[in-house]
Amino acid sequence: MxxxxxxxxxxxxxxxxxxxxxxxxxxxxxxAYEFHQERxxxxxxxxxxxxxxxxxxxxxxxxxxxxxxxxxxxxxYIDEVWPSAPILxxxxxxxxxxxxxxxxxxxxxxxxxxxxxxxEGEDARKxxxxxxxxxxxxxxxAFDKCSxxxxxxxxxxxGYLDITFGCFLGWLRVTEKMSGIKLLNEIxxxxxxxxxxxxxxxxxxxxxxxATEKLAEFAKMLRGRVxxxxxx
Numbered sequence: 001m002x003x004x005x006x007x008x009x010x011x012x013x014x015x016x017x018x019x020x021x022x023x024x025x026x027x028x029x030x031x032a033y034e035f036h037q038e039r040x041x042x043x044x045x046x047x048x049x050x051x052x053x054x055x056x057x058x059x060x061x062x063x064x065x066x067x068x069x070x071x072x073x074x075x076x077y078i079d080e081v082w083p084s085a086p087i088l089x090x091x092x093x094x095x096x097x098x099x100x101x102x103x104x105x106x107x108x109x110x111x112x113x114x115x116x117x118x119x120e121g122e123d124a125r126k127x128x129x130x131x132x133x134x135x136x137x138x139x140x141x142a143f144d145k146c147s148x149x150x151x152x153x154x155x156x157x158x159g160y161l162d163i164t165f166g167c168f169l170g171w172l173r174v175t176e177k178m179s180g181i182k183l184l185n186e187i188x189x190x191x192x193x194x195x196x197x198x199x200x201x202x203x204x205x206x207x208x209x210x211a212t213e214k215l216a217e218f219a220k221m222l223r224g225r226v227x228x229x230x231x232x
Contacts, residue, residue, distance in 0.1 A: 002064030004081050008033040009062040011048050013040060015218050017110075017167035018071040019059040020208055024163050025075045027204035029082040041225065072102055075163060088160045094146070095160075098153070101142055102164040109135040110168055116175050117223065125179075132175075132183055139165065140189045147191075151198055158202055166199040173212045174219050 010026065010033050012019030026033050038048055038058055051060045051067045061068045061077065068077050079087040089095045112135065115128035146153045146161060153161035176183055184193045200209050210218075 002066045002081075006064030007062075009036055010034070011036045011038055011045075011051060011060040011062070012058040013038050015170075015210055015215060016058055017171060020167040020170075021071040021163050022059045022061060022074050022078070023208045024158070024167070024204050025078045025087060027208070028085050028087060028158060029078060030085075031078075031082055041222075072106075072164065075160065079160075085157070087154070087158075087163065089154070097142075097146065098159065098161040098164075101139070101146075101161055104135075104138075105164055105168070109139075110171075113168065113171060113175055116179055117219065129179070129181060129183075133188065136183060136189050136192065140192050143191050143195060147195075152195065158199065158204060162195075162199060166196070166205065169196050169200060170210045170212065170215050171219075174216045177212060177216055178219070 008026070008031060010019070010022055012022065012035065014037065023035070036045075036047065038045055040058070044056060048058065048060065049056055051062060052058075052069045055069060059069075059071055059074060061074045063077075063081070068074050075087060089098055109132065112128050112131035116125060116132065119125035119128050142161075143153060146155075148155055150156050152158050153165070158166070172183060183189075184196055186193060199205055
């Protein structure tokens with residue numbers, strides 16, 4: 001097992017929301033690390049293939065001689081190894097609630113957000129938008145309960161659910177820009193709208209949150225590659 005002062009590397013890409021989770025967690029803990037930028041669209045590095053031979057994807061945390069994969073597992077590992085500025089709630093029920101919503105975001109909500117940009121036909125696009133909007137209203141209610149009137153899901157500081165959800169805000173803004181629809185708005189999600197601004201301007205976040213214009217150009221490039229790939 002690596003000690004807390006062992007060398008730390010993060011393998012990832014600047015545009016990945018899942019990589020952003022790890023970088024935000026490291027910033028919250030004030031732990032120095034080397035960021036190894038992967039260019040996945042050009043091929044995967046030997047270091048990535050060696051470090052994550054099962055899934056062969058980012059993010060990967062290398063801590064001394066140990067490697068940890070999968071973004072939320074990495075965040076929990078970081079929280080345990082560097083216990084200052086806790087990320088996960090200490091209360092068992094609050095911790096379980098945060099993990100429940102984290103699973104919902106990854107399994108249900110974010111796939112719907114991605115489906116808006118990839119939808120073929122107006123009906124499919126409208127269906128995806130409806131699923132995203134419905135999910136945001138559920139998360140608005142969850143924020144009210146989890147935050148207990150404070151600034152973040154983690155109450156007075158960024159916590160596990162803030163990181164899990166907040167990492168998607170860059171792609172949410174790109175989707176809004178490209179679709180012409182305000183998914184976060186004063187009418188349906190007023191608390192989340194203010195939360196998103198606080199989150200993105202936090203010192204642990206602002207240097208790793210991609211600019212909307214840059215991310216939009218990257219999204220166009222990815223979409224072009226996907227559509228150019230012959231279908232089997």
